[in-house]
Amino acid sequence: MENFEQMGLSPDLLKALRAMKFEKPTEVQSMAIPEILKGRDVYVRSKTGTGKTAAFLLPIMQMLQRGRDPGALVVVPTRELALQTDGVARKLAANSRLHVTTVYGGVSLNPQIDSLDAGTDLMIGTPGRIIDLMERGAAHMDGVRFLVLDEADLMLDMGFIDDIEYILKSMPRTKQTLLFSATSRKEIMDIADRHMNNPFHISVGPDDELVVTSIKHMYAIVPGTKKIATLLAYLKTRMSANSKSIVFARTQIAASALYSALSDFGMSPLLLHGGMTQAKREMAMRRFKNDKSGILIATNVAARGLDISNITDIINFDVPDDPIVYIHRVGRSARMGKDGRAFTIFSSDQARELKNIEYYSNISMEREQINTDEFKNVSFGKYFQRGRYDSDRQGQSRGFRNDRSGGFRGRSRDGGRGGDRSHDSYRQRGNYRDRRK
Numbered sequence: 001m002e003n004f005e006q007m008g009l010s011p012d013l014l015k016a017l018r019a020m021k022f023e024k025p026t027e028v029q030s031m032a033i034p035e036i037l038k039g040r041d042v043y044v045r046s047k048t049g050t051g052k053t054a055a056f057l058l059p060i061m062q063m064l065q066r067g068r069d070p071g072a073l074v075v076v077p078t079r080e081l082a083l084q085t086d087g088v089a090r091k092l093a094a095n096s097r098l099h100v101t102t103v104y105g106g107v108s109l110n111p112q113i114d115s116l117d118a119g120t121d122l123m124i125g126t127p128g129r130i131i132d133l134m135e136r137g138a139a140h141m142d143g144v145r146f147l148v149l150d151e152a153d154l155m156l157d158m159g160f161i162d163d164i165e166y167i168l169k170s171m172p173r174t175k176q177t178l179l180f181s182a183t184s185r186k187e188i189m190d191i192a193d194r195h196m197n198n199p200f201h202i203s204v205g206p207d208d209e210l211v212v213t214s215i216k217h218m219y220a221i222v223p224g225t226k227k228i229a230t231l232l233a234y235l236k237t238r239m240s241a242n243s244k245s246i247v248f249a250r251t252q253i254a255a256s257a258l259y260s261a262l263s264d265f266g267m268s269p270l271l272l273h274g275g276m277t278q279a280k281r282e283m284a285m286r287r288f289k290n291d292k293s294g295i296l297i298a299t300n301v302a303a304r305g306l307d308i309s310n311i312t313d314i315i316n317f318d319v320p321d322d323p324i325v326y327i328h329r330v331g332r333s334a335r336m337g338k339d340g341r342a343f344t345i346f347s348s349d350q351a352r353e354l355k356n357i358e359y360y361s362n363i364s365m366e367r368e369q370i371n372t373d374e375f376k377n378v379s380f381g382k383y384f385q386r387g388r389y390d391s392d393r394q395g396q397s398r399g400f401r402n403d404r405s406g407g408f409r410g411r412s413r414d415g416g417r418g419g420d421r422s423h424d425s426y427r428q429r430g431n432y433r434d435r436r437k
């Protein structure tokens, strides 16, 4: 459809859209909104940045009846995405009296419980915290008429499959289910088959699995202790005044160490990891989003699924655990232009990981010779406590904490510790070899 008016949206919503300066529907919006308004289950393959949030929020808000308990539940993989969705929902609800409650781990439960107690029409949240609130009897799902699974493939990659199944099974039978995913992998199609009622399929833009081929993939392979010097030399020699790059580190400690190293060399990076306060994370994200250039050092969890445009470079200081994480980082965590570059630093014992990424991502990576002379005196030990940080594979077994944002896995109760079960480790999802089938 050409415009929002033709979709029959309410004056309240049209007014909110004008205030947001959304003049015309995006492709996914014009395809999905009419189908959702017809009451159909809808399956959308599209990535972040296409306007998918409003594509599900607008029709839901149009149809949502006000009540005490949530009439709509939106499940998202990370708290950043929860906050992003919350922001759009509140703007769209500006002229209606719909109440929005957004829940995620890592923060106190009480304000979230109070907000639910006060009455909520639309609930947004991460799987672990939603289940926690359900199990505590604070979130009642009997009234849910609309269920959205956003970034469903990421939720599966993050090991949320049991949580998603649990949530799906806890919902009333009669509801409309909307599923959004960047890729049409088999596991996603399985969920659609089992839990959706004859869904209408919409596909927008290229599948992320293919997007990575348009990016230049480079790597260096160096002794573990030379990784910082390699990173500094790469940033110094390859970045321009217009570069906007994300440097991925595996853990909070590594991210903080890189922050110190880059700061020492005057590169003024921004830092984003799950151990920072929510306010600091939001400030870092806002600054990086608004800046035209710059370097963000991030752990995987913190940066996942963010709507940040104009990224020129993705740099993997630590090699992702699983090739699929590589694909997510370069194809989706950041929206890269066609001339984007990805640079991954492997340590000398990681030749196999390199082959795995090439094989499973269906790309070939070019080796870069990085001259580190200028940084040869950079002390690895100064930034990383010796013995705590080692090669990627050994990191975890030495008790080196992943960025779990205070989360943990399993069906156990949170016990008020505030976990959102987000985590950087993709290992539980199974062996790489499974992807060959």
Ligand code: AMP
Pocket: 021, 022, 023, 024, 025, 026, 029, 047, 048, 049, 050, 051, 052, 053, 054, 307
């Ligand atoms: P999303 O894919 O939902 O994360 O949206 C990506 C970006 O597009 C966000 O910054 C939205 O504010 C923006 N956006 C979504 N729909 C529209 C629209 N119809 N017109 C203009 N901008 C939009």
